[in-house]
Amino acid sequence: MRSLISRLSLVLALLLAAAPAAQAQFNFLPEVRAGISARGVDGGGNLLDPNRIGDANVELLFTAPDLNAWTVIGELRPHLGATMSFRGQDSYGYAGLSWTFQAPILPVFVEASAGGVVRSSMFNAPQNDPARNFGCGVGVRVAGSVGVNLPLGASLIGTVEHLPDFGACGPTRANTNVGMRLGFRF
Template sequence: MARFLTGIALVLFSLGLAVPAFAQILPFEVRGGVSATGVTDPGVNMFDPARLRDANVELLYTVPDLSAWAVLGELRPHLGGTMSFTGQENLIYGGLSWTVRAPLLPVWGEASLGGGWQSGALQPAGTPTRFGCAVVARAAATVGVDVLPGASVMATLSHLTDFGACNQPNNGRTDLGLRVGIRF
């Protein structure tokens, strides 16, 4: 039994050493926070705290060869998800983000384009939804501040649309979120 426990301890120790090594090979950033849905809907107060009804998590990966294409800033692929706590559409998305940092200041901006899948298409027949298609396009703009080395606070405005591609009106969805990011 002691030999088995020693083996388990060695494996766990080795895995603990491998995680930092993996982070050096493929650095990534984890972001998470809350967002308000439908902030551009008619008659909606964009800054109403009662509209904070969604949680968002996003991973951005640094791929060195990809940033060589960017004259200014860095290009990073991202994967993310938004979960609604009020029964509205949930979203899984991916795409490419372009981050530009201000020289000598801890301020940065980011533009993202990509696509996603929203769960509104799974609602029972007769349930009102914003989209006719399960597949949507996503665009986002983010402004952030580095508060510590490797840690940032940001505001993100994202828009989803299906461009009316599935024979239903395109109501779109615009979210405004506050997030925290940790870079590894």
């Protein structure tokens, strides 16, 4: 009996000793992205005008191992991000899922994202203002990106995002933004 307890204790000690090493192999936050964007590009005008740039963006992409059972067709990751306006427009936070497909040989990837968005108007607009309506203050965000992998785990990413309001704010005023971001994989 004493031998059995000793063996079980030894096995338990080895498992506990191996747990931190296994946990260290799991990277919860494998990528961070940051960049700038131009807002309201669907309104016309010169898309390449630097005066249109008015937002800064940061996005965190997380690992969820159970979501990547189908890695043959891409990588599915939860994301959390924020876009801050430095031109007095709404800032917003967003969360959702991103699906990334890496080209087989080339250092190029495409990505599609969908999720929800919460705009700053949800909190700072006056009471009974349409900006507090669902679809206006809280809504949907969809995005598409094309990126190029650079050395040392970096990437350069061009992104188009669309934030529709479905007419919840009065006349429909969907917002389409274009930006460039730099990503870093850890």
